[in-house]
Amino acid sequence: RQTFSLHDDLTISLNYLCKRSIKLSRLAEESKPNTLIKVLEFGAGTGILSGDILECFKSFDKNNVKGRLLSMEYDSVYADYLLKKYDNELEFTFLQEDSKVYDPPGKFDLIYSSFADHHIIRNEKNAREYFSNIQINLHQGSKYIVGDEFLPEHDYKNPQERIKALKKYHSHIIDKANDDYNMANDSKNRALIQELIELENEALESGIRAVENPDDPNSGDFKVSLKHYQERLKGTGLKIVGEPTRIGPQDDALSEEVGGIYVIEIKLA
Secondary structure (H helix, E strand, O other): OOOHHHOOOOOOOHHHHHHHHOOHHHHHHHOOOOOEEEEEEEOOOOOHHHHHHHHHHHOOOOOOOEEEEEEEOOOHHHHHHHHHHOOOOOOEEEEOOOOOOOOOOOOEEEEEEEOOHHHHOOOHHHHHHHHHHHHHOEEEEEEEEEEEEEEOOOOOOOHHHHHHHHHHHHHHHHHHHHHHHHHOOOHHHHHHHHHHHHHHHHHHHHHHHHHHOOOOOOOOOOOOEHHHHHHHHOOOOEEEOOOOEEEEOOOHHHHHHHOEEEEEEEEEO
């Protein structure tokens, strides 16, 4: 999603997750001397957020506080990419494992997921497995921070309504991208915008395949509405802290119509 920032009303800063939402640097400042802050990332993808977290670690300059990041990604292509990208980072450990069920040793001070949950969670069974895994990796003072894309509200059990919601969400982004493409005055910007359009079309097609054939291994996009995500958390031993932060669209009516991007802070109930 490197090109996603082209669209101001549907954008998420990965740095927002790292520095503002959970105040990682502040956590370091408040920690006791010689503390090791342990961070877990589920669904690392191409490692954009991983890089931001590692940069945060480098800003720790008080009381010998250190950071350690364990990132997990199941996809073999992304796994190879991540291993090469951060091979020389001493604070980074990577595991090619299934985030739904793999329980790494110990507890973590922070757990992150950025644009990953709607790929990790294919169905309600997966949701229970995944949230159970998050729960056992948190301690009473730690938090799980998720940033993700959410569809407009709809009847999840109705396939036609799900497809309609998918089309509303992705079509909004594609329409804006087409407008930007027509206004772009250089080839580099046009290429980036064209990449975004292709990504959104692929995501839409993948989402529709997931509705029509949930067992299709080529389907990897399983977006739900924000309300549905919140419903999945009930009875899991986890609870949302405060209200989800909407990154975009900022217009209430538009967000209700097309969905949006939110950052959600979660802790043990």
